Amino acid sequence: MVDTAQTDERIKEISPLRKALIRPELGGIVGTIAVFVLFLLFASDSGMFASQGVLNWSLVSAQFMIIAVGACLLMIAGEFDLSVGSMIGFAGMMVAVFGVVLGWPMWLTILTTFAICMAIGALNGWIVVKTGLPSFIVTLAFLFILRGFTIFIPQTIERKTIIGGIRDAAEGDWLAPIFGGKIGQPLFQWLGDIGVIDVFERGSRAGQPVVDGVPMLIVWAIALVIFGHILLTKTRFGNWIFASGGDAEAARNSGVPVNRVKILMFVFTAFCATVFATCQVMEFGSAGADRGLLKEFEAIIAVVIGGALLTGGYGSVLGAALGALIFGVVQQGLFFAGVESSLFRVFLGIILLAAVILNTYIRRIITGER
Amino acid sequence: MNTRSTHEPIIRMQNIEKHFGSVIALAGVSIEVYPGECHCLLGDNGAGKSTFIKTMSGVHKPTNGEILFGGRPMNFESPRDAMDAGIATVHQHLAMIPLMSVSRNFFMGNEPVKKVLGFNLFDHDYANKITMEEMRKMGINLRGPDQAVGTLSGGERQTVAIARAVHFGAKVLILDEPTSALGVRQTANVLATIDKVRKQDIAVVFITHNVRHAMAVGDRFTVLNRGQTLGTAQRGQITPEELQDMMAGGQEMVALEGSLGGTV
Ligand SMILES: Nc1ncnc2c1ncn2[C@@H]1O[C@H](COP(=O)(O)OP(=O)(O)OP(=O)(O)O)[C@@H](O)[C@H]1O
Numbered sequence: 005m006v007d008t009a010q011t012d013e014r015i016k017e018i019s020p021l022r023k024a025l026i027r028p029e030l031g032g033i034v035g036t037i038a039v040f041v042l043f044l045l046f047a048s049d050s051g052m053f054a055s056q057g058v059l060n061w062s063l064v065s066a067q068f069m070i071i072a073v074g075a076c077l078l079m080i081a082g083e084f085d086l087s088v089g090s091m092i093g094f095a096g097m098m099v100a101v102f103g104v105v106l107g108w109p110m111w112l113t114i115l116t117t118f119a120i121c122m123a124i125g126a127l128n129g130w131i132v133v134k135t136g137l138p139s140f141i142v143t144l145a146f147l148f149i150l151r152g153f154t155i156f157i158p159q160t161i162e163r164k165t166i167i168g169g170i171r172d173a174a175e176g177d178w179l180a181p182i183f184g185g186k187i188g189q190p191l192f193q194w195l196g197d198i199g200v201i202d203v204f205e206r207g208s209r210a211g212q213p214v215v216d217g218v219p220m221l222i223v224w225a226i227a228l229v230i231f232g233h234i235l236l237t238k239t240r241f242g243n244w245i246f247a248s249g250g251d252a253e254a255a256r257n258s259g260v261p262v263n264r265v266k267i268l269m270f271v272f273t274a275f276c277a278t279v280f281a282t283c284q285v286m287e288f289g290s291a292g293a294d295r296g297l298l299k300e301f302e303a304i305i306a307v308v309i310g311g312a313l314l315t316g317g318y319g320s321v322l323g324a325a326l327g328a329l330i331f332g333v334v335q336q337g338l339f340f341a342g343v344e345s346s347l348f349r350v351f352l353g354i355i356l357l358a359a360v361i362l363n364t365y366i367r368r369i370i371t372g373e374r
Numbered sequence: 375m376n377t378r379s380t381h382e383p384i385i386r387m388q389n390i391e392k393h394f395g396s397v398i399a400l401a402g403v404s405i406e407v408y409p410g411e412c413h414c415l416l417g418d419n420g421a422g423k424s425t426f427i428k429t430m431s432g433v434h435k436p437t438n439g440e441i442l443f444g445g446r447p448m449n450f451e452s453p454r455d456a457m458d459a460g461i462a463t464v465h466q467h468l469a470m471i472p473l474m475s476v477s478r479n480f481f482m483g484n485e486p487v488k489k490v491l492g493f494n495l496f497d498h499d500y501a502n503k504i505t506m507e508e509m510r511k512m513g514i515n516l517r518g519p520d521q522a523v524g525t526l527s528g529g530e531r532q533t534v535a536i537a538r539a540v541h542f543g544a545k546v547l548i549l550d551e552p553t554s555a556l557g558v559r560q561t562a563n564v565l566a567t568i569d570k571v572r573k574q575d576i577a578v579v580f581i582t583h584n585v586r587h588a589m590a591v592g593d594r595f596t597v598l599n600r601g602q603t604l605g606t607a608q609r610g611q612i613t614p615e616e617l618q619d620m621m622a623g624g625q626e627m628v629a630l631e632g633s634l635g636g637t638v
């Protein structure tokens with residue numbers, strides 16, 4: 005066999021800095037830094053970076069993150085789910101119907117809701133895989149179907165579109181705190197005692213810290229991001245996700261179970277939507293028929309800001325998480341800075357455009373696309 | 375080389391038919407492939423060569439006909455089944471994903487795992503090491519195993535696909551026009567690799583339009599024409615000229631060759 009030299013003279017040395025920078029998340033990293041610098045400069049005295057302000061935008065970002073992780077993995081696998089927002093409304097309503105109207109124990113209510121929603125996710129995926137229709141169309145149908153049921157069910161059985169009393173129904177349940185509780189209270193009490201975070205001066209909660217723990221919503225967000233990142237980059241299933249979205253035919257010919265991968269990603273997206281919904285109804289104490297409106301687009305925007313390719317096969321969960329963080333910080337930051345809320349959309353549009361241009365440029369360097 | 379007649383074929387395809395709607399792509403093709411032989415599949419464009427090897431590698435289910443693998447009837451439901459049986463394929467359209475790195479492509483569907491804290495994780499170090507090694511053996515120096523396949527030239531991509539199949543083809547290696555985009559040195563490498571693999575008692579199915587390449591490594595030659603076998607010839611029983619004529623469907627070639635001054 006022909007012998008070849010060990011080094012290749014046709015390769016330019018790439019500096020370690022450049023190599024470290026050229027990664028799918030770069031757009032998200034740059035965007036996050038830009039957004040924080042901007043708000044530190046213009047809104048630092050607004051309370052946005054005091055403990056309560058931090059909690060506020062962290063919660064909003066965490067919400068975006070939970071659905072962005074699902075949307076990200078699904079998009080990399082080459083599919084969309086436009087029914088995420090409707091699924092959030094539907095899942096919340098299921099919790100209210102089973103837990104409040106039917107009076108089931110909350111743990112059974114939550115488990116049943118997850119089972120139903122994940123089954124609907126599987127149905128979405130199954131239809132897409134079996135018919136070969138674009139997931140865009142199939143899940144658009146479910147956007148309407150699920151929203152319709154979310155309005156129809158409470159109106160038929162309770163003659164209203166909001167069902168309350170969920171917090172009472174969850175009282176003392178063992179599973180509900182996983183979605184509605186907080187963790188780390190002793191740590192926050194201690195931080196309050198030593199003066200790192202503010203404490204209430206007066207009233208029944210005097211002496212208690214204004215932020216008394218990390219809401220489970222944030223714990224879920226972080227856990228899902230870590231899970232999604234490891235799954236995508238460090239497991240063989242992750243390789244199958246990339247392959248299924250990159251070229252389903254080539255993946256199939258190489259022995260990747262493409263249909264199973266895609267269906268599972270639809271199920272996972274539904275799981276994320278249900279986590280979102282359950283945390284939300286636990287926090288609000290009620291389910292509303294209009295919950296989750298437009299969330300599918302917000303999730304997709306976060307994912308795209310995070311460097312994923314709309315046509316699949318490329319992307320990063322960490323990037324999507326940063327996209328969600330940018331989304332949350334901008335939305336709440338403009339509120340803190342007292343900027344007219346309609347300008348949020350202008351801001352969002354600019355960030356979306358800038359991030360996508362940067363991401364496209366980086367992706368071309370990495371993948372040799374032309 | 376003629377010892378093969380003393381042992382069983384590793385794969386025997388009997389009267390394979392494949393219909394795509396009203397198109398009859400294969401109308402009853404039978405061949406057998408023995409361990410340690412290179413079986414060349416030749417024929418015009420559209421003769422059904424790719425379709426035929428796709429039924430062998432689990433991509434298509436034959437409409438009719440039987441596949442015997444190691445003497446037992448085999449029903450490949452998916453490429454996965456064929457792969458698990460030890461059949462690796464280089465498809466004409468390569469089955470490479472441009473957005474993914476070379477090593478991710480190399481191990482696509484066959485990812486090595488290592489246990490970390492009880493979890494099965496993709497062993498990237500091992501994958502990267504093997505990829506670089508196998509590519510070097512084929513005469514290609516990669517910039518790095520994390521280089522995306524999209525940044526490779528057509529021939530380099532083809533080499534990755536071949537290296538991958540050689541690495542995973544435990545019993546049968548199927549190559550569908552593997553040298554169509556390769557340079558002189560890489561082609562020589564591929565032919566040498568086929569020879570080496572064959573000596574390890576692996577069966578090779580080699581599709582090519584190049585009679586010289588076929589003659590260089592083939593033990594037997596089967597010519598397909600319009601979905602049917604024109605016949606199988608042993609090495610030494612057929613001249614390159616006869617083979618060339620059979621591939622092109624006979625007579626017309628003589629006339630063509632005359633008009634081109636015998637250069638084809
Ligand atoms: N998926 C399909 N659907 C319909 N017809 C098909 C399909 N695949 C192949 N065919 C038809 O089957 C016939 C054989 O095609 P095939 O790709 O097997 O030819 P081939 O011998 O590999 O040709 P080439 O040398 O050009 O690669 C062609 O007429 C082709 O149009």
Ligand SMILES: [Mg+2]
Binds near residue numbers: 423424425466550
């Ligand atoms: Mg072909």
